[in-house]
Amino acid sequence: MNSSENILEIRELRTSFFTDEGEVKAVDGVSFELPRGKTIGIVGESGSGKSITALSILNLLAKPGEIKGGEIRFKGENILTYSEKQMREIRGNDISMIFQEPMTSLNPVYTVGQQIMESIRIHQGLNKREAKLKAIEMLKLVGIPSPEKRVDQYPFELSGGMRQRVMIAIALSCNPDMLIADEPTTALDVTIQAQILDLIRELQNKLNMSVMMITHDLGVVAETCDYVAVMYAGQVVEFSDVRTLFKNPRHPYTVGLLNSLPRHDIEQEKLKPINGTVPSPHNMPKGCRFAPRCPFATELCRESLPELVADENNNQIRCWIYSDEWDGDPEVNVHDSEERTAKG
Amino acid sequence: MTAKKELLKVEGLKQYFPIKGGFFGRTVNHVKAVDDISFTVYEGETVSIVGESGCGKSTTGRAILRLDEPTEGVVSFEGKDLTELSRKEMRAMRKDLQIIFQDPYASINPRQIVSAVIEEAMDIQNAVPKKDRRKRIEDLLQTVGLQKFQADRYPHEFSGGQRQRIGIARALSVDPKLIICDEAVSALDVSIQAQVLNLLEELQEEFGLTYLFISHDLGVVRHISDRIIVMYLGKIVEIGDKHSLFDNPKHPYTKALLSAIPVPDPDHKKDRITLRGDVPSPINPPEGCRFHTRCPFATDKCKTDVPELRTVDIMKDGHQAACHYIEEIESGEHKAKDYSAEAIVGKGQEV
Ligand SMILES: Nc1ncnc2c1ncn2[C@@H]1O[C@H](COP(=O)(O)OP(=O)(O)OP(=O)(O)O)[C@@H](O)[C@H]1O
Ligand SMILES: Nc1ncnc2c1ncn2[C@@H]1O[C@H](COP(=O)(O)OP(=O)(O)OP(=O)(O)O)[C@@H](O)[C@H]1O
Ligand code: SF4
Ligand code: SF4
Ligand SMILES: [Mg+2]
Ligand SMILES: [Mg+2]
Numbered sequence: 001m002n003s004s005e006n007i008l009e010i011r012e013l014r015t016s017f018f019t020d021e022g023e024v025k026a027v028d029g030v031s032f033e034l035p036r037g038k039t040i041g042i043v044g045e046s047g048s049g050k051s052i053t054a055l056s057i058l059n060l061l062a063k064p065g066e067i068k069g070g071e072i073r074f075k076g077e078n079i080l081t082y083s084e085k086q087m088r089e090i091r092g093n094d095i096s097m098i099f100q101e102p103m104t105s106l107n108p109v110y111t112v113g114q115q116i117m118e119s120i121r122i123h124q125g126l127n128k129r130e131a132k133l134k135a136i137e138m139l140k141l142v143g144i145p146s147p148e149k150r151v152d153q154y155p156f157e158l159s160g161g162m163r164q165r166v167m168i169a170i171a172l173s174c175n176p177d178m179l180i181a182d183e184p185t186t187a188l189d190v191t192i193q194a195q196i197l198d199l200i201r202e203l204q205n206k207l208n209m210s211v212m213m214i215t216h217d218l219g220v221v222a223e224t225c226d227y228v229a230v231m232y233a234g235q236v237v238e239f240s241d242v243r244t245l246f247k248n249p250r251h252p253y254t255v256g257l258l259n260s261l262p263r264h265d266i267e268q269e270k271l272k273p274i275n276g277t278v279p280s281p282h283n284m285p286k287g288c289r290f291a292p293r294c295p296f297a298t299e300l301c302r303e304s305l306p307e308l309v310a311d312e313n314n315n316q317i318r319c320w321i322y323s324d325e326w327d328g329d330p331e332v333n334v335h336d337s338e339e340r341t342a343k344g
Numbered sequence: 345m346t347a348k349k350e351l352l353k354v355e356g357l358k359q360y361f362p363i364k365g366g367f368f369g370r371t372v373n374h375v376k377a378v379d380d381i382s383f384t385v386y387e388g389e390t391v392s393i394v395g396e397s398g399c400g401k402s403t404t405g406r407a408i409l410r411l412d413e414p415t416e417g418v419v420s421f422e423g424k425d426l427t428e429l430s431r432k433e434m435r436a437m438r439k440d441l442q443i444i445f446q447d448p449y450a451s452i453n454p455r456q457i458v459s460a461v462i463e464e465a466m467d468i469q470n471a472v473p474k475k476d477r478r479k480r481i482e483d484l485l486q487t488v489g490l491q492k493f494q495a496d497r498y499p500h501e502f503s504g505g506q507r508q509r510i511g512i513a514r515a516l517s518v519d520p521k522l523i524i525c526d527e528a529v530s531a532l533d534v535s536i537q538a539q540v541l542n543l544l545e546e547l548q549e550e551f552g553l554t555y556l557f558i559s560h561d562l563g564v565v566r567h568i569s570d571r572i573i574v575m576y577l578g579k580i581v582e583i584g585d586k587h588s589l590f591d592n593p594k595h596p597y598t599k600a601l602l603s604a605i606p607v608p609d610p611d612h613k614k615d616r617i618t619l620r621g622d623v624p625s626p627i628n629p630p631e632g633c634r635f636h637t638r639c640p641f642a643t644d645k646c647k648t649d650v651p652e653l654r655t656v657d658i659m660k661d662g663h664q665a666a667c668h669y670i671e672e673i674e675s676g677e678h679k680a681k682d683y684s685a686e687a688i689v690g691k692g693q694e695v
Binding site: 045046145159160161162189190191192193194195197198216217218219220221222223224242243246247256257258259260261262263264265267268270271272273274275277278 | 396397503504505506533534535536537538539541542545560561562563564565566567568590600601602604605606607608609610611612614616618619621622623
């Protein structure tokens with residue numbers, strides 16, 4: 001894909017935490033791209049590196065975290081080489097983020113209006129009165145009733161759904177080209193979640209934003225995303241357009257994830273869980289990270305790590321089954337549940 | 345099903361929490377967390393309670409076990425009224441009624457090895473003779489898919505899913521009849537969640553367990569339940585077997601709730617009922633039907649008259665809903681107002 005069509009391209013990103021117990025490779029060679037105006041979903045098990053990837057993009061890692069390598073190209077430029085001053089510009093004008101915990105990311109001692117105004121005044125050079133009018137406008141945009149009144153209230157006076165709307169208002173107040181939303185609706189009830197997702201989608205169309213949506217909810221992905229990157233143990237194991245991912249998943253982890261999912265919309269006989277648990281970050285398998293849980297794992301899988309390989313549609317997969325080197329059953333079918341349970 | 349045996353019967357249960365205030369810390373108001381609910385759980389079945397945050401699911405579970413003393417109502421277990429028992433008698437009853445909580449981290453003492461965690465439960469109930477306990481603990485660990493040698497490990501050496509299994513082993517250790525699972529799988533990744541759900545189902549078959557399953561996840565609930573109770577603001581709004589409830593929901597809130605859940609299928613056609621605003625406070629819940637502030641079908645009658653749970657011809661055995669207009673909505677005579685535009689651009693009502 002031509003780079004000018006992509007607002008974001010991440011190549012071989014590596015981010016580690018240097019702890020007393022040793023190096024934790026939280027993000028270990030992550031690559032994906034986001035076409036302009038589109039939404040990418042990042043899914044994966046807890047601890048797979050989704051949030052750390054997002055924080056790396058904005059250079060917001062706290063100690064002992066450190067970006068060790070790779071490229072993050074935003075509008076064609078590698079922002080990993082930017083100074084802190086340049087990054088502040090990016091964070092203020094180009095990329096905004098909604099964080100995972102809405103309760104902790106609003107400051108309890110300032111009113112909602114003050115917090116939006118701070119963000120507006122820093123970035124748009126408005127005076128106080130203008131900033132307040134803009135803040136009210138933003139609250140209205142995200143669907144908060146009586147914004148003139150709400151603007152002077154404190155976070156504790158708002159419900160969870162409204163707090164999340166305020167977070168979105170702050171994130172959008174600088175008209176960003178790209179929004180990173182880290183589990184923006186996980187703490188909310190489904191009826192409120194539906195409102196917030198509608199809101200993000202509507203604003204995305206209106207403002208022509210690109211969105212990176214981090215979530216563990218495959219329903220949210222199916223409903224809001226154009227592309228999906230599936231992460232496992234610090235790496236992207238599958239990247240594809242959303243239809244392909246749900247209709248023809250190829251990585252054994254993705255298949256396992258979909259088979260594990262209890263659904264409210266259809267009747268299922270029995271769930272087919274993935275056996276075992278994620279590897280400890282201190283003790284990563286030498287070959288494929290998924291090998292200890294994979295029903296198809298071979299000697300090759302246990303010995304060496306497969307690369308992320310793209311096909312002609314730019315759908316990408318990190319699994320030996322799809323390579324010429326594959327040393328297992330040449331007829332292997334990753335959707336065959338008999339095989340899964342027999343070996344698993 | 346033939347001759348179902350009533351195991352648990354809840355009648356007119358109320359749980360009001362006092363709100364203190366003023367100079368003398370007097371009670372100035374109440375949180376009506378659970379407000380007059382009744383239901384029955386039969387032996388060997390799984391009944392789920394669903395609903396949005398704060399609707400009173402956990403409070404119901406806690407009131408049944410008298411972890412909080414209920415304000416009013418009768419809770420009978422095998423015909424015995426639990427609310428009449430002394431503290432000591434109630435403790436003895438806990439042998440039959442166990443609870444598993446959401447947070448596998450918080451509900452297990454981190455300074456005890458696993459065998460001590462489980463033995464403590466047996467000790468309180470004096471359920472198993474001392475000399476047989478080690479063997480029993482090892483058997484239990486294997487039952488829940490852990491290894492014998494892990495009996496001597498500390499909780500921090502286990503993953504979240506494994507810790508949840510320890511919680512289950514502890515609950516099973518006293519041979520309970522009923523287990524209340526309060527968001528028991530909510531904190532787990534789906535791949536692990538599926539392992540624990542399958543385990544719960546297998547244990548139910550093996551030991552004839554009865555579950556009261558509390559969850560906000562309708563996917564999990566559809567999978568595990570025989571019957572489902574939908575709560576809204578402290579009240580039951582709909583109750584029925586899972587097929588009726590999912591395929592043929594009758595209460596506008598249940599319909600909205602089901603339609604709001606994102607479906608993991610990009611080809612799924614969305615036909616969403618958008619609700620206005622947020623859930624009102626349980627301190628001064630709306631008069632009449634509690635759902636009227638958000639219901640697209642609400643009329644003036646809904647603002648004053650409380651709808652009772654009832655069944656109509658089109659509803660199959662035991663299926664009940666609390667709405668004045670079940671028939672009229674079904675026939676299309678009574679139409680929804682369209683709030684979808686308002687909900688997005690923000691003329692939603694005050695909450
Ligand atoms: N401050 C830190 N010190 C050491 N390790 C850390 C730190 N922060 C994160 N990690 C590790 O980095 C890995 C990735 O964490 P990350 O927060 O990106 O996960 P995630 O995919 O967002 O998970 P979740 O779904 O639970 O939010 C984890 O193994 C985590 O333990
Ligand atoms: N001890 C208490 N004192 C005062 N209010 C309480 C107490 N326990 C619960 N409540 C209130 O009662 C209502 C019902 O709470 P409950 O915990 O039963 O909700 P829930 O349905 O389990 O929600 P969730 O899905 O968030 O767990 C809430 O408004 C809650 O704030
Ligand atoms: S590379 Fe091997 S172990 Fe890894 S997912 Fe593919 S088949 Fe399974
Ligand atoms: S009684 Fe009225 S407000 Fe309540 S659910 Fe029925 S139509 Fe809606
Ligand atoms: Mg995260
Ligand atoms: Mg609860």
